[in-house]
Amino acid sequence: MNYSFSSDFKDLILTPQSSSAEESDGGKKNDGHLGCMELSVPGFQGVLKTGTQENDRNNTLPVQNNSLSVGFHEYSDGLAYKNSGTNVNSSLFVSGQTEQNLEQVSSFDLKPMKGREEQGAREWPHNECPVLDSDHIHLASNAQQCKDSGAQDIYDRGYFSNELPPGPLQGVHAYGNIGENVQAMMNAQSDNMMQYFQAGEDQHGMTRRCLQFREQPTAIRNYSSSSNLGNEVTNSRPFCTTSGTESLGSFVTTKKRQLGNPSQYVPTMLSTCSSEKSPFTVPNPLDICLPLNSNMNSTKMDCGGTGSMKLEVDSVDLASVTSNHYLETRKNFSSVVDNISACPVGGALYGRDSLVAGSKTSEPFCNMEPVVQHLTLQTRRNINSEQVDSCEEFNQQGTKKKRKKSSRAIFDEGCKHCNCKRTKCLKLYCDCFAAGIFCDESCACQGCLNRPEYEDTVFETRQQIESRNPLAFAPKIKNSEDGKWMTPSSGKHKRGCNCKKSMCQKKYCECYQANVGCSSACRCDGCKNVYGKKEDYGVTGEIMESNRDSKEILAGSLEHKLGAVVAKKDSLGLELHDLQYLTPMPPSFNYSDHAKDSQKSQLLSWRYLPSPPPGFTVPSSHVKALRTPKNFDSNDIFQETSKHTFDLSSYIQRMDTHADPSPVPSYPSILMASSESSKGKDLTSFSRLQLCPRTGHIPSGGSPHRNSSLITPISELDETKNPQEFNSDGRLYDILEDDM
DNA sequence: GAGTTTGAAACT
DNA sequence: CAGTTTCAAACTC
Known part of the structure; x- marks a missing residue:
């Protein structure tokens, strides 16, 4: 098939079309490689960037002999197709700039490739095969075209928005050699990339699990082959003296990704420290957990609540190179965030002073032990799983040995981890979803769609659920008076539990799990909730309520x-x-x-x-x-x-x-x-x-x-x-x- | 770690 | 709205 480029070709989006069959069966599992396509661009010599997600245009590919093989892969779930055309996850991005007269690059061929099965890619299934017609292969040369093409999401996300900086490849010409050209791009586009980074962050700042900055745009990550940027750069500067809990004690450790390895990058964790031992500290591996639906239980902040939020400052990376200003502001933000101590419990947000000042909530709090961490990609990937353990280690350092904990225990003392297998983490069964946080690497869920890249799906699903039950995401626990849980009636489960066998003595009981007593709202049988029996919830509780x-x-x-x-x-x-x-x-x-x-x-x-x-x-x-x-x-x-x-x-x-x-x-x-x-x-x-x-x-x-x-x-x-x-x-x- | 139990969520 | 099914966490062994 042959498609035309527009003269101002910048981005090409290939959007597989969904089939009715897929939609009817709830989406297919399409893990692994979906297929490969061959993009033939007569007269094109240069670099194309591809990706299967809007933020994943991370494959910088040379176009040689006028053709480019493009693999569709790593789709985690067939749901990507259900909303094809609007779900960016079903899109393949190819962007680039030719070194030649664009007029000469007026068309290209795109056809499925065969014979890649042995390489791990399977042939594009019949009903999954992208429909290679003009409706589904969009030559997005500008925002409007993109918007009009059914790639609304992409447009909405700002990648083609007019106010955003041009794509990283725009304006870069004549890079027959990737290495050199990448460097040229880095040099020529630093400002643009900075803006790109920022803009992307603005758009997707929470692409990670919780409140945090997104990863470095992969478009930038691609350029990591640039040699002279491969040096690890660390920026660290305290904002004030660190004296335990008295001061801000903020350090921001900014480590640029190790650009020498395209697959590696060094994220910057927001660093807080109470020690002056090292300027490079990540004393708070739990990032910052903030409450969502969680119950603010000050008596026992054991994450008995239902939500948590992490606040993490991601890598500044190129920002440190291209924009000192941005770095500075990032630091400033970090200093702000630094105030917010980690809350591995209950999704709560703590001020450090509060924690140290004899707060009952401090138990699971991560000690401010300075830790030098040079975070690699793998480290980053492991952060979520390690952070809990790290926190635990910190908490128990010196006196307690790390003890094995059940997954739930880890859940309780850290941020949420789910283990959903069937619901794609898009139902309230999923604690992460219910708590309003993205699943992350520490979750053991399967086919998870509760991830930043599926933000729109999450959003839509949430809306659906809320349409059924407007209070579905409302906090389950009504907070107590003055934040304390002195009496059974001081806090209550909004809807109440319905326990029949556990007698509200186990965590099956949502009231018990939230450390609140049962109330009149509960329909439990034989309530023996240690935090307060339903029968005890009498007049006092009603009045307080x-x-x-x-x-x-x-x-x-x-x-x-x-x-x-x-x-x-x-x-x-x-x-x-x-x-x-x-x-x-x-x-x-x-x-x-x-x-x-x-x-x-x-x-x-x-x-x-x-x-x-x-x-x-x-x-x-x-x-x-x-x-x-x-x-x-x-x-x-x-x-x-x-x-x-x-x-x-x-x-x-x-x-x-x-x-x-x-x-x-x-x-x-x-x-x-x-x-x-x-x-x-x-x-x-x-x-x-x-x-x-x-x-x-x-x-x-x-x-x-x-x-x-x-x-x-x-x-x-x-x-x-x-x-x-x-x-x-x-x-x-x-x-x-x-x-x- | 596998299997069971439990109760909320989802479905009918 | 009630009954049933599904689901994932909690729990047990």
């Missing part, structure tokens, strides 16, 4: 108000939009101009945003660290924004101190900073972030004072107001209105 509901209603309104305040701030000239390129943000805080992404932002909120954990505080030193001119010498806007944020934080603390004699955690202002400094348009996420991202309201687990503290930042202009005034709902709103 009623109070919580009232406060949640209030909180919903507060969230709205707060969003308006943020909008006001935005209108005052905080050019938050620009900050997206200055500060690598957790992509959940990103916004997109695309309408679809606005929907996704909700998903991201659902997926990533943390709840304010008990005991979370923002040490003033952290604020100082973030204000350090060194960190922000090129970003006054961000500095200003951060100032706002952390002023709010400190005010929260003050208010908490005044309003509640108990150790009241303030909310993760760090993340507020992140949110603020991200695009201001995502106000929904912003407000949700600051309040209760999971439910969109202030978490029920908070005293009235606590609730007050949530909105007190707005009242910072009038710090003289008596916090007690906030106890009155009406007064609360009055003050809000006044301040606005």
Whole structure:
């Protein structure tokens, strides 16, 4: 077959067509090689890039003799075909630039190849064979063409978006020799690639399991053959002195990938350290776990909750080479994130100070033992599986031997791991999916689609589930008053359990698993829940529940108000939009101009945003660290924004101190900073972030004072107001209105 | 590690 | 909405 290039050929997308049969049987397993195709491009001599995913154009292939063999492989699941045309995973990307007159490269042949079975590739199945017609082979020369072609997803993801930098190969000519040309590309395209990197990150910043930066775009990774970039570069700089828990103690270890090996790269883990032993520390192999649907159980943060989120700063890599500015901002972000201690438990988010200050939640927390880690790709791949163990080791160092644990135990003390075999991790059976996190390498799931590359599938599936049950992803556990679980009624399973045989004494029981007592909502038989029997959930519990509901209603309104305040701030000239390129943000805080992404932002909120954990505080030193001119010498806007944020934080603390004699955690202002400094348009996420991202309201687990503290930042202009005034709902709103 | 039990989720 | 089936985690051996 013969297809025409457009004159401004840049990207070619080959999209296999789904068949009705596949859709009817729920998708075929297409593990392994699907087939090979031969792309013949008369007159073409140069480099093409291919990949089966939009972020996986990692095969830089020379075109010789006018032809290029392209293998479709590594499809993990036939579902890729079910949504063919919209699911980028079913696409093959070929992009390139000819060294010759494009007019001469006006057509190419694409045909299935045979005879590759012996190489591990099987012939493209009849019903899986891509339909090689103009409808399914798209010569995406520009965004609009791509958009119009059925590759909407790809377009939406921004790879062909006009505002994004050109593809990495665009504008690079005459590279008959890959090595040399790659170098030329690196040199010539560094800025573009930087933008590409950033843009991709903006689009896919959470392509990994949780809140973290995506891997380096494979398009960039491809260029790793560049020789003079093969040297390992490490950038590390403390943001402040490290003195245990008193200060930020932040180091950011930035290691550029080992470019000498295309298959290897060295991710940068966000480093936090409490020691000065080494500037290269990854004391927190668990990354950062943030709560999703999890129950904020401060008494026993053993991951009994249902969700966790990891926050990981990925490699800066080329950023360190091509954009010091970006690196700097990445560091800044890291310093922010550094505040957030690992939470292998309950998906909670901890402030370090809180942890060390005798928090009950510290048990599974990873010790800040400095560890020099030169992370290779394999290391990276093993991180998720190792991190838990590492954490465990840290926790037990010196005194305890690592003990063998069941998978569930690991689950409990780390982030989630599932073992789904049939559901592709797209049903609530899957704890990862249910918790709103991607599965990762540490999961033992099969045919998993709950992965970043299937983000849209995940999103759609989630929507389907939510359409059936809007509360499907809502937190199962209603938080307790003041974050403590002193009584059976202080926390409860929203829907209640239905145990018949386990008597709510085993983890079969969701209440027991969440360390909450059974309640009137439970239909369990013979309840013997040690956290509280159903029978014990009496009048007191009902009253408290009623109070919580009232406060949640209030909180919903507060969230709205707060969003308006943020909008006001935005209108005052905080050019938050620009900050997206200055500060690598957790992509959940990103916004997109695309309408679809606005929907996704909700998903991201659902997926990533943390709840304010008990005991979370923002040490003033952290604020100082973030204000350090060194960190922000090129970003006054961000500095200003951060100032706002952390002023709010400190005010929260003050208010908490005044309003509640108990150790009241303030909310993760760090993340507020992140949110603020991200695009201001995502106000929904912003407000949700600051309040209760999971439910969109202030978490029920908070005293009235606590609730007050949530909105007190707005009242910072009038710090003289008596916090007690906030106890009155009406007064609360009055003050809000006044301040606005 | 394999098999069983359990209860939530999904399905009808 | 209730009953049944499916599923994966929890548990047992």
